[in-house]
Amino acid sequence: MLRARGGWRALRRCASLPRARRAVRLRVREALGAPEPADEVQVQGWVRSVRSQKEVLFLHINDGSSLENLQVVADPSLENRDLTFGSAVEVQGKLVKSPHKMQNMELKAETIRVVGPCDIWSFPLKMKKRHPLEYVRQFPHLRCRNNTLGSLLRIRSEATAAIHSFFQTSNKARESAEKTHFFNVPAFLTVSGQLHLEVMSGAFTHVFTFGPTFRAENSQSRRHLAEFYMVEAELSFTESLQDIMQVMEDLFKTATSTVLSKCPRDVELFHKYMAPAQKDRLEQILKNKFVTISYSEAVEILKRASQTFTFKPEWGCDLQTEHEKYLVKHCGEVPVFVINYPYDLKPFYMRDNEDGPQHTVAAVDLLVPGIGELCGGSLREERLPFLKSRLQRLGLADAYQWYLDLRKFGSVPHGGFGMGFERYLQYILGVDNIKDVIPFPRFSHSCLL
């Protein structure tokens, strides 16, 4: 029956309701999905619309628990000056079967209390208006009242939970790496937790971290933020890049299936308005194995392309956005692993493939349509002599003595990857600008809140 469950919901035992009127407090989502009618129900939320007719007053109430609003039907005598779009209300009454096909239940109001009025003249959101995302982005403290941002946050939350639960199978460790001033030595915000995860992977065979990450990207691009969330994983006793790629693919598919099945309406909102074909495409992608090509093959494909590129494709040069786009298209607009990059393009910790003198390293990037790089990973150089001589050539051997130590005391072949969480959301939802998939976007020259 309609009863509050324990834990997080315990507070809904209505401690703040007067004893005489012990209504069951329901969230909008629960009210809409209630299996049967009920008396003495209370619902709280913000008014999304007010429609006053001669005989009846209609309200739509939303409390963030679902995309759908709850329809409230009331006697026109319950109307009052403060009952406007945007106001916060507490409605008490009977939950009854709705005569409308589109909804299961509606609330026949006995009392309506305006808890917090809304000054609609200065409120930047307007009733029943579809505001452009660029517009609502100016109001970081109010934009979560918007349908799109509401859906995004429910999806984001579900995806976060799915990623945690994907990794929470057995032993693992959480860590993140932030530093501020005042440590006697210069300290920086983390651009990656990888090196710290490598520390942990010297005692735990499977570790992951998921937290805020900082990059001073000076780009005003639609794919970069100064602060974003990254999930990173590291696996010990792993000698094959394929193992790492398998986890990347499993993570993507598991998280995506979970989000699609747990937030169907919210996901639909994005697909419908922003990327009409995305749902079918995702379903295809979840069924098939991701494509893998080597960097060298990628360069060959680009060289054979009829398209003219701004940057001429050449072995030894970085793949540019235009190249990534072409490769993904060439492979059929599906996620593509590109592996074994030139040694000189990649950071010191990546493992030499020994397919020639310092020729390629066991690196992998996962490219996806519309975004480009979604994940990056590699096997790490676990052999002390290789790592030492590379760091010495870079003049970094002293600074990274602790990192070399890890190769002296029971070193193991290992590798890992990172996935940008906002790019992941951007891709599965088909959102054009990365600023619209994070609650408080911060990027160069902009830190509104």
Place this chain on the structure above:
Amino acid sequence: MLRARGGWRALRRCASLPRARRAVRLRVREALGAPEPADEVQVQGWVRSVRSQKEVLFLHINDGSSLENLQVVADPSLENRDLTFGSAVEVQGKLVKSPHKMQNMELKAETIRVVGPCDIWSFPLKMKKRHPLEYVRQFPHLRCRNNTLGSLLRIRSEATAAIHSFFQTSNKARESAEKTHFFNVPAFLTVSGQLHLEVMSGAFTHVFTFGPTFRAENSQSRRHLAEFYMVEAELSFTESLQDIMQVMEDLFKTATSTVLSKCPRDVELFHKYMAPAQKDRLEQILKNKFVTISYSEAVEILKRASQTFTFKPEWGCDLQTEHEKYLVKHCGEVPVFVINYPYDLKPFYMRDNEDGPQHTVAAVDLLVPGIGELCGGSLREERLPFLKSRLQRLGLADAYQWYLDLRKFGSVPHGGFGMGFERYLQYILGVDNIKDVIPFPRFSHSCLL
């Protein structure tokens, strides 16, 4: 039977093993708990001890999956120079019932491969030695090889998961608030996500966040870090401080029960060596309701105390550590909620109780034995005139215009709290120094890694 499950463990389908030798790869924890003997098993890990006898070679292997090691029994011919304490090995053989009472299974080795040798002369950890926590703290990149840190990280991970799962019931939002330079305006690391959670609680009735938090505490105390993890929750349509306290208590109890039942051996390690009576105490605490006293009562109790305090207790002054200790002891060494603090002691966002002109606010601190403040929370001032005049008096009305806005457009009574995750771990495990419950402790004058 002994088979790798999907997801995160998919990689253990042994892609890196030669086809001819398809052993089933098991973690130490799985090998120890195997329901029946098995041939062709592979276990990987780090050597915790080597004992060579005339007829037989004994190894203990640990891979971070459990506190217990797996005993490996081998022919002395398999011994080699590199097979030392600390080295990384891959052992293949038969899993057999152990003749020892203390363990279920052991591994009869057919091959032992040293994957990564360990230079034991320079390795700062020594075989079978109990190193003091202060000693291992000097080696942030190696201390996770230590039993205590290993247990801590498994417990930390379980507690993190329990907290997430406590809040992951229905709708909620995640956010965190980090900023770096280069935004055109000064930007700071977050000391709390509360104000941003309040933004979200204007559209979602239940929100939480859990991430790194920064405070420039100049204290060298055993209870402060410059970077720590904080879980924060905010509840809309909440008019009673009791509601907030109920969630605090439920969160504490749920997370603690989960950790106690999921990591019994790891928790036991801490309780045994650091806080022998803690287990019984925790069990009592989980059964009883937390004690609640008002700030005014607290001051009365302190004034009546026979003990002499360095800081004389007086209404209107902050509670000092010595006061908190006394109060907790007075209440029977259990968690104590102290509520309704003087208006002038607390930040501008706390709700005026109107029990006198600017007399007290609806604030709550949760004090626990040995630690002091574990959680802090309050109802927030949702009434525009109250908040505005307070901000005006502080000269902050312009800077917080956005925050005032939240009270103009459908304001709701709301409140929330934060819990320091490291203090939580310190308390339930009985760990003296907060630096020993976080993978990479950073505090004033120290940022080793």
